[in-house]
Amino acid sequence: MLKRGKTIPEVRWKDTPDFVELAKKWKPDAITNLLKFVWEGYDLLVSEVLSQINCDEAKEQLERSITQSLERRIHKKMTDCHFFYVQHEVYEFETSKSAQAQPPQYDIAFILYENERIIWPLEAKVLETDGAVGDYIKEINENFITCRYAPFSSQGGMLGYLFSGDPDKAFTNIETKIPCTLNDHPDFLTRDHKTSDHQRVVPPGKSYPTEFRCHHLLLKIIATATNNIPSV
Incomplete structure (x- = not known):
């Protein structure tokens, strides 16, 4: 395996503090504003796309097409944000294994303008039913908790595209199978939005954030009718 050299972002930005603290x-x-952009982007996705089709x-290409449409609508809502921007399908060069390997790729990422290495990622998974959470859980346990994802952020997120079933049942299945404790987010009590806190396994020689939300x-x-969409 050919040893990996430095990428252009690694040469340009050597200092990499935590996204959340910055x-x-x-x-x-x-971070609440960042998440508000996501929910507002989803509202637009419902009104402009999902409510117009069967x-x-x-x-x-369900996961990719939904994510691409969602990212465009998140971007629409970020007109007054000058600290970070949003992008679909972003590579994480930091945790690429070798020179030949393709780096991990985030479905949606919020990236700091002042340092392009510092990323707050969102990973998306289609949930055909409220019990089909296996791939969703795999992303958390194998990528977020191992620091393969979000090495420079103490927070990140999962998007579950729920096609059928009850969100509360899906949350119960996620909580049981990770396992973890899911908590309501105080700023999004009318949304299907929970948080979980984890201790990450940080690779030797790295100073990535150990605590992760x-x-x-x-x-x-x-889709439901647009007038039934809850406010943020």
Whole structure:
């Protein structure tokens, strides 16, 4: 295996503090605002796309097509944000294993303008039912908790695209199978939004944040009427 050299971002930005701490210095509620953009983007996705179609007719590239449409609508809501930007399908060069290996790739990422290595990621998984949470849980246990994802952030998130079933049942299955404790987010009590706290396994020689908070957002894909969408 060919040893990996440095990438251009690693040469340019050698100092890599925690995304969350930097964001809070900019604005104490920066992470809540970031998540608010996600929920508002979802509201637009429902009103502009999901409520206009029969989602049961769509069979191909579900995760990628939903994520791409969602990212565009998150971007629409970020007109007054000058600290970080949002991007679909972003590579994490920091945890690439070798020169030949493709780096991990985030479905959606919030990236600091002042340091492109510092990323707050969102990973998306289709949940066909409220019990089909296996791939969702795998992302958390094998990628977030191992620091393969979000090495420079003490927080990140999962998007569950729920096609059928009850969000509360999905949350119960996620909580049982990780296992973890899911807590309500005080700023999003009307949303299907929980958090869980974890101790990460940091690789030797690295100073990544050990404590990690995962946000769990379940987005119903079989759309309801837009006037029933809860406020943030």
